[in-house]
Amino acid sequence: MAPSKVLAGARVVLPTGIVTDGSVVVQGTRIAAVSPGGSGDPAASASPAPPDREGPRLPGGVQANAEIIDVRGHWLVPGFVDLHNHGGGGASFSGTAEDILTAVRTHRLHGTTTLVASTVTDDMDFLVRQAGLLSELAEQGEIAGIHFEGPFISPCRKGAHSEELLRDPDPAEVRKLIDAARGRARMVTLAAELPGGIDSVRLLAEHGVIAAIGHTDATYEQTVQAIDAGATVATHLFNAMPPLGHRAPGPITALLEDERVTVELIDDGTHLHAAALRLAFHHAGASRVAFITDAMDAAGIGDGRYMLGPLEVEVADGVARLVQGGSIAGSTLTLDRAFRRAVTVDRLPVEDVVAAVSANPARLLGVYDRVGSLEPGKDADLVLLDEEFALKGVMRRGAWVVDPQLG
């Protein structure tokens, strides 16, 4: 048996809480043990670092030839799971197989070990072809499935989607996309108030594909109807939907108040005011929030001219906007930055941020038995952060994607 790796002495965020001076034992591609096991101490994050000793505390039963990696002074959290992501590293999920891998690898360098590839509105023939290509990469384990954002969205809230390519959500066409994805369609964002919308939500739910409400002009009542028909996700809550009014509470209120719905939030400091983010987080509760990037090609690269599907985008100071009209066009966010911002700027508890960036999206995708938390038997997908929550290492399936930078 190959020697195991023991990451020892960290503050480890477990589903039960935070443990200090904890260890994660990795054997092959899996987590073999986590210690101390049992109940975590939710107050541990506030307690001082353990006193210095010769080395970190090691769990029992560690192999004599195990590689011990002393990560005292660091955090160990589960690898991040991104539900909504269009690209990065100068490449997009609307591109070639090589482009798709470039984008996937860019986000892995930032801690995203499980990623759902999102398309944007395009013509149906293109989307059907792209679904075929993306499904191959899903079969190879590179992506966790496909999210179709558009074309079944509202022209009133189109954001960075081509208006002339939008269409009503005809269930037969929705079905065509799901079939093209060969079992790898995970989510479709649609405006359920459009003709055929409710029937399309039902069809998606029946096929085990998440119906996500977004780019919508729905009323509160129409949104409630869509949730009752089976919609379970709010696509970037607040963005590309009517604002919350006290006599017209709109989709935001309906999506926030229903226990069956998980709300996506883009925590990049541009898409949402920190107070709006906190409002959603506190109202939905930590188990119903998923942080997403909604990233486009410029993520992991920087400013310049890019394409988002068929539309031209200018990125300046890290903010992506359409050249025509100036709509915000996705983000340049990576989940490590979202994590750090949520803890240090938004002042959310670390364990809640871990839930929003790993466990909740993993549960939604139906892969929580393999990823989304640090537990024995799961894939060894983990992120090492320093005390300021800067990324210092990424492991995916037991192999370092970013070697640990310690000291």
Ligand SMILES: [Zn+2]
């Ligand atoms: Zn998007």
